[in-house]
Amino acid sequence: MNSEATSVSCIILAGGRGRRAGGLDKGLLPYEKKTGENKTAKSKPLIEHVIDAVKNQVDDIVISANRNIESYKSYSANVIGDASEDYQGPLAGIAACLKHCKHELVLVVACDMPNLPGNLVTRLLSEIQNNSISIATVDRHHQLALIIKSNMLDSVQQHLKNNQLKLIQWVESVPYDTVSFNDMPAAFVNLNHLN
Numbered sequence: 001m002n003s004e005a006t007s008v009s010c011i012i013l014a015g016g017r018g019r020r021a022g023g024l025d026k027g028l029l030p031y032e033k034k035t036g037e038n039k040t041a042k043s044k045p046l047i048e049h050v051i052d053a054v055k056n057q058v059d060d061i062v063i064s065a066n067r068n069i070e071s072y073k074s075y076s077a078n079v080i081g082d083a084s085e086d087y088q089g090p091l092a093g094i095a096a097c098l099k100h101c102k103h104e105l106v107l108v109v110a111c112d113m114p115n116l117p118g119n120l121v122t123r124l125l126s127e128i129q130n131n132s133i134s135i136a137t138v139d140r141h142h143q144l145a146l147i148i149k150s151n152m153l154d155s156v157q158q159h160l161k162n163n164q165l166k167l168i169q170w171v172e173s174v175p176y177d178t179v180s181f182n183d184m185p186a187a188f189v190n191l192n193h194l195n
Helices: 046-054 070-074 090-098 121-126 150-161 167-172
Strands: 007-013 034-036 060-064 107-109 133-138 142-151 177-180
Touching: 007 046, 007 090, 046 060, 046 121, 060 090, 090 107, 090 167, 090 177, 107 121, 121 133, 121 142, 133 150, 142 150, 142 167, 150 167
Parallel strands: 007 060, 007 107, 133 177
Antiparallel strands: 107 142, 133 142
16 A cells, blocks of 8 residues: 555556567566565565565556456456557557546556665655656666656557557657656666567
8 A cells, every 4th residue: 555645556568469479468568676685585576576576655556458358357456458450559558548547646567677775765755746647767778667647648549549559659759857867777677578
């Protein structure tokens, strides 16, 4: 449960085709997280690592998934598929999930980022101010870890309608704030490829 005065929902994006992971559902791939001194924690699905990282920072979790729905329901009662069946990407997942979030502020993260920091929400909230988006950056590159306001749904849907499907392109089309995480770049490593 989020211990902060501000309540935040979370969308975990797990709705992709997994092309870079050989077509496998990335969120359900087992991963052993390094715990220090060359020790590894028990192998568990990537999405479990992401949930472990965010569960104390948010109040509710909505999972965007288009496959293996029953598997994802073991992590959240709110598993939402895209409105369209042609895999339009993260923006489509956000559009489908936003109306199922309990709060105005929504953390959006990818299912393949197992090292997200425990202070992600606090730091992103510190910069959201008057804009509707606060996004993490590492070396000035946007990361798929951001807080958006739920009133951005119309903007997201308009981009999808115009076939503008790139998440970062959408972020850069509206007023947004950035938060540098140059002090912890490894927190945003995503596991796009199977090794």
